[in-house]
Structure formats: structure tokens, C-alpha cells
Amino acid sequence: MTRALAVLLAASTISSPVLAQRGEVRSISPSDKQQGAAAHPQLVQEFGGAYRGPQAAFVTRVGQRVAVQSGLSNAGSDFTVTLLDSPVENAFAIPGGYVYVTRQLLALMNSEAELASVMGHEVGHVAARHSAGRNRTAQGSAIAAAVLGAVTGSSLAGRAASTVAQLVTLKYGRDQEYQADALGVRYMTAAGYNPYAAGDILAALDDSTGLSQQAAGQAGGNTPTWASTHPNGEDRVRRAEKLAADTGKPRPPQGAQDTAFLRMLNGLPYGPAGAGMRVSVVTVGPRDTVDTLSSRMAFPSYKRERFLVLNGLPADQPLKSGSLVKLIVRS
Numbered sequence: 001m002t003r004a005l006a007v008l009l010a011a012s013t014i015s016s017p018v019l020a021q022r023g024e025v026r027s028i029s030p031s032d033k034q035q036g037a038a039a040h041p042q043l044v045q046e047f048g049g050a051y052r053g054p055q056a057a058f059v060t061r062v063g064q065r066v067a068v069q070s071g072l073s074n075a076g077s078d079f080t081v082t083l084l085d086s087p088v089e090n091a092f093a094i095p096g097g098y099v100y101v102t103r104q105l106l107a108l109m110n111s112e113a114e115l116a117s118v119m120g121h122e123v124g125h126v127a128a129r130h131s132a133g134r135n136r137t138a139q140g141s142a143i144a145a146a147v148l149g150a151v152t153g154s155s156l157a158g159r160a161a162s163t164v165a166q167l168v169t170l171k172y173g174r175d176q177e178y179q180a181d182a183l184g185v186r187y188m189t190a191a192g193y194n195p196y197a198a199g200d201i202l203a204a205l206d207d208s209t210g211l212s213q214q215a216a217g218q219a220g221g222n223t224p225t226w227a228s229t230h231p232n233g234e235d236r237v238r239r240a241e242k243l244a245a246d247t248g249k250p251r252p253p254q255g256a257q258d259t260a261f262l263r264m265l266n267g268l269p270y271g272p273a274g275a276g277m278r279v280s281v282v283t284v285g286p287r288d289t290v291d292t293l294s295s296r297m298a299f300p301s302y303k304r305e306r307f308l309v310l311n312g313l314p315a316d317q318p319l320k321s322g323s324l325v326k327l328i329v330r331s
């Protein structure tokens with residue numbers, strides 16, 4: 001199984017014909033579909049398995065609703081959207097229409113539109129076939145190593161698994177990220193979502209990454225994060241906001257909440273599997289402050305900072321009574 005997978009991946013990347021120039025493709029090719037289908041189970045396993053809680057169906061529905069706008073699939077059903085049971089914030093896609101988001105990144109989101117923008121970005125990578133160019137170049141030596149492993153029979157499982165991981169861990173070029181952002185904004189807007197959410201989730205990822213670095217030692221280990229695979233930063237946030245403005249859609253009013261989305265997150269496990277932490281969505285009471293609520297966060301340190309980042313809140317504004325906030329609590 002692992003040997004076959006390593007060889008299949010190697011064969012499909014090394015021998016694939018020269019691809020069309022950069023730009024969107026019209027459909028998912030049978031060879032991409034085959035490559036994706038072969039890598040999918042191992043990839044899912046590598047990232048903690050599929051999370052099958054009530055949020056999984058929601059993620060699939062939003063992902064397919066956005067994916068259909070790419071024109072690659074009439075019903076969006078050619079896209080396999082998986083919510084991963086991983087404590088690392090990330091989202092990625094592989095050839096063949098396989099799109100992934102982790103529950104840790106889902107927990108960071110504050111609206112369905114933010115989820116739609118992440119899905120749109122990843123579908124954009126698929127539509128523009130960004131991984132094809134990436135496989136041919138940067139991944140060549142890794143593939144060669146995997147083939148060598150398969151031929152000599154040395155630590156097959158580990159090599160095959162790391163090859164699969166490399167499908168998603170190598171960085172895209174900056175231009176490819178910008179292109180995926182632009183396609184993502186186009187798809188999500190066509191699907192009826194407010195495009196300003198794209199800048200919001202990119203900013204939230206920046207903040208969360210910064211906080212994780214500050215509070216080093218947080219769960220995650222060697223599994224690649226969004227930050228390690230997506231060149232991000234303020235420039236990308238600004239560009240996303242420009243893309244949103246260019247659609248002509250109005251910016252949502254400040255403080256507007258997607259309460260249905262936030263309630264949907266309630267109960268989602270958080271952090272490492274089995275750590276006994278989950279998202280708890282609570283209503284801000286008239287006497288609640290950032291301090292009273294953040295004191296309930298199930299972390300030994302950075303409670304206040306984590307609370308603000310998790311909820312996308314500015315540090316200097318009082319909470320609005322009656323609004324919803326996310327807490328991370330012990331189950």
C-alpha cells in the first residue's frame with residue numbers, strides 16, 4: 001500500500017506532461033483525480049483523521065457551495081471537502097479537487113463567510129493547478145528520495161507518509177498565493193458571501209500566528225501550520241481588502257455577528273485530540289468584560305490575548321452585552 005502510493009505519486013509527478021500555462025483549468029482531469037484519490041486517505045491520517053462531529057457537514061456544504069463557482073464541477077460534488085481532526089491551524093488542497101481545513105482553523109473563524117474565503121482560496125489553488133508546477137520543480141528531490149526508499153525498501157511507511165505531507169507542505173509562490181486570493185474572493189462573492197471576510201481571516205491568522213510564537217510551546221509540533229505554507233502578512237491582508245472593495249459590495253457593519261455560525265462552533269474540540277478542551281460559545285452578560293470572560297479560558301497563560309485573537313476583537317473596546325463570544329474551556 002505504502003509502496004504503491006509512493007510509486008504512484010512519483011510516477012504521476014515525474015511523468016506528467018508539460019502543463020498548460022498558468023491559469024484556470026476547465027475541469028478536473030482524470031489523472032489529477034486519480035492522484036488525489038490515492039493520496040487522500042494517507043493525508044487525512046497524517047493530519048489527525050477526519051473529524052466527524054456535527055461541524056463536518058457544515059464545512060462540506062460551504063466548501064462545495066464555493067467550489068461550484070470555479071466551474072470545475074457542476075454540482076460542487078467533484079470536490080471532496082474534509083474537516084481534519086488536527087490541532088494545527090491550516091487549510092490546503094491537493095490535485096483532483098480535495099480540499100481540507102482543520103478544526104483548529106475553523107475554531108478561529110467568526111463567520112461562514114470566513115470559511116467560504118478559505119475554501120475559495122484553496123479551490124483557487126486547484127483551479128489554477130498550482131501544485132502541478134510545484135511538484136515538477138521543488139518537489140523533485142523529495143520524490144526521488146521516496147522512490148529510492150521504495151526501491152530499497154527502507155522505512156517505506158515513513159517515506160511514503162512524508163511524501164504525501166510534502167504535497168501540501170511546500171510553499172506556493174507569492175504570486176500563486178495572490179492569484180488564489182483573487183480567485184477565492186471571486187468564488188465566494190459569486191456564492192453570495194461578503195468578500196471582506198477574506199481580509200478578516202487572513203488578519204486573524206496573522207494575529208494567531210504571532211500569539212503562538214509568543215506563547216511558544218503550544219500544541220502543533222512538526223505539523224505544518226498555515227503560516228509555514230502561506231506567505232501571509234499585512235500586505236496580503238491589504239490586498240484582500242482591495243479585492244473585496246473592487247467587488248463593489250458594502251463592508252458589513254462593525255460588530256455584526258454571524259450568530260448561526262458561532263453557535264455551530266459550540267462544542268468543537270480544541271487543541272490536541274484528547275486534551276479535553278472545546279469551544280464554548282457564550283452570550284456576553286451586562287457585567288462581563290474581556291477580563292471576566294478571558295479568565296475562563298482553559299490556558300495557563302495568555303488568556304486575555306488568546307480570547308481577543310480567538311474572537312477577532314480589538315484590545316481597546318468594551319464587549320457588547322448580548323453578543324456572542326467563543327471561549328476555550330475544559331470539557
Ligand SMILES: [Zn+2]
Pocket residue numbers: 121125172177180230
Ligand atoms: Zn494558499
